[in-house]
Amino acid sequence: MISYWERTAWSDPHDLVIVGAGITGSSTALHYLRRHPDASVVLLERAAHPGGASTRNAGFTTFGTVGEGLDDLAHEPEADVVDRIRRRYEGLRLLQQELPAAETGHRMTGGHELFLDEADFERCAAEIPRFNRYLKDISGQADVYAATRINGKPAISIAIEGHLHSGRLMQALHRRVREAGGRIQWGMPVAGVEPGHVHLVSGETIQARRILVATNGFTGSIPGMPVVHPARGLVLVVRGEGMERWTGSWHAERGFVYWRDVEDGLLIGGGRHLDIPGERTMEAGVNPVIHEYLWHFLHDTLGVRVEAVTDQWSGIMGFPEGRKTPHLAQPMPGVWVAAGLSGMGVALGMALGKEVAGEMGEG
Numbered sequence: 001m002i003s004y005w006e007r008t009a010w011s012d013p014h015d016l017v018i019v020g021a022g023i024t025g026s027s028t029a030l031h032y033l034r035r036h037p038d039a040s041v042v043l044l045e046r047a048a049h050p051g052g053a054s055t056r057n058a059g060f061t062t063f064g065t066v067g068e069g070l071d072d073l074a075h076e077p078e079a080d081v082v083d084r085i086r087r088r089y090e091g092l093r094l095l096q097q098e099l100p101a102a103e104t105g106h107r108m109t110g111g112h113e114l115f116l117d118e119a120d121f122e123r124c125a126a127e128i129p130r131f132n133r134y135l136k137d138i139s140g141q142a143d144v145y146a147a148t149r150i151n152g153k154p155a156i157s158i159a160i161e162g163h164l165h166s167g168r169l170m171q172a173l174h175r176r177v178r179e180a181g182g183r184i185q186w187g188m189p190v191a192g193v194e195p196g197h198v199h200l201v202s203g204e205t206i207q208a209r210r211i212l213v214a215t216n217g218f219t220g221s222i223p224g225m226p227v228v229h230p231a232r233g234l235v236l237v238v239r240g241e242g243m244e245r246w247t248g249s250w251h252a253e254r255g256f257v258y259w260r261d262v263e264d265g266l267l268i269g270g271g272r273h274l275d276i277p278g279e280r281t282m283e284a285g286v287n288p289v290i291h292e293y294l295w296h297f298l299h300d301t302l303g304v305r306v307e308a309v310t311d312q313w314s315g316i317m318g319f320p321e322g323r324k325t326p327h328l329a330q331p332m333p334g335v336w337v338a339a340g341l342s343g344m345g346v347a348l349g350m351a352l353g354k355e356v357a358g359e360m361g362e363g
């Protein structure tokens with residue numbers, strides 16, 4: 001039962017309710033408010049603090065390595081692979097235009113794909129001209145990728161890659177949403193949606209003319225949405241002797257392992273390829289096999305003598321069934337879903353949000 005005062009002051013439906021305040025949902029809110037400055041836009045986030053991949057990732061601003069691109073070409077038509085590289089590149093440019101480096105901590109460090117196997121390196125290095133052609137067409141820049149050797153190991157350098165502080169990025173984005181007139185409500189888990197209504201786990205219902213589900217790896221918990229498989233990723237931040245040799249942005253094992261410098265340490269993550277079925281979960285946690293693998297990788301491959309693990313966490317990515325390109329669909333009238341960013345959301349999230357805001361139309 002609601003009071004007269006509540007009904008007359010609050011009961012109007014919102015123009016847009018977004019489930020999930022990660023980079024996709026928040027970017028949609030921002031771009032929708034740019035188009036409709038007087039709209040009533042509310043973001044519902046289940047956690048009391050940010051809890052999705054957007055604040056649990058590694059913060060690489062990357063459009064991909066040669067090895068990752070070659071793997072994709074084995075499963076997808078070339079046009080789709082090149083389109084995704086373009087989307088990532090353009091998504092990163094949009095992100096940088098909207099949120100300057102002073103706010104996100106973005107640095108163009110340059111990147112490297114490191115190879116543990118000479119034959120694999122030779123195979124990938126032979127394809128560098130092809131990937132340089134893609135990037136020249138997309139960015140106008142020549143020779144983005146180049147073969148090299150780093151710390152005694154074969155590598156492919158990536159001239160235009162960097163990293164940022166994911167927490168500062170999301171703080172800046174949420175600030176923009178609030179300045180534009182949007183509201184973010186924390187601690188509001190959603191149980192389900194139907195046209196015109198968002199049902200909270202608490203039993204309450206919120207009315208909305210438009211609804212966006214932007215829950216990425218958690219989309220399976222909202223009935224009626226397309227399939228998005230959760231995929232857990234583990235990240236550690238360590239301090240130790242030898243870490244100074246690895247400043248910048250680094251990838252190995254087709255992007256399944258990555259490491260970079262942070263303010264006072266070395267961040268390393270990934271290893272999901274060791275147990276893909278076991279990591280298909282929405283539960284936070286540490287897989288001991290993967291933890292041990294990352295530990296050995298630090299010691300044996302990178303030559304880092306770890307003195308302290310200062311941080312350790314897991315984050316949940318979302319992968320659409322059978323493809324890597326995110327869903328942007330309207331499964332019910334007035335209800336959209338934008339999810340399944342396949343571990344590329346720093347690059348794709350802002351542009352996807354802008355696209356969704358455009359798709360939602362006028363009025």
Ligand SMILES: Cc1cc2nc3c(=O)[nH]c(=O)nc-3n(C[C@H](O)[C@H](O)[C@H](O)COP(=O)(O)OP(=O)(O)OC[C@H]3O[C@@H](n4cnc5c(N)ncnc54)[C@H](O)[C@@H]3O)c2cc1C
Nearest residue numbers: 020022023024046052053054057058060190233315345346
């Ligand atoms: C370990 C790891 C490393 C990564 N590294 C990189 C990287 O270096 N570069 C890169 O480009 N990408 C990276 N990614 C991927 C990137 O972080 C994601 O693609 C991106 O953050 C997805 O954003 P999103 O807003 O779609 O989803 P999320 O950020 O997951 O946001 C979804 C939100 O919905 C909320 N939610 C879920 N269910 C409900 C519900 N029922 N009710 C209300 N709220 C709900 C969640 O709490 C969450 O905050 C990484 C991901 C992980 C996990």
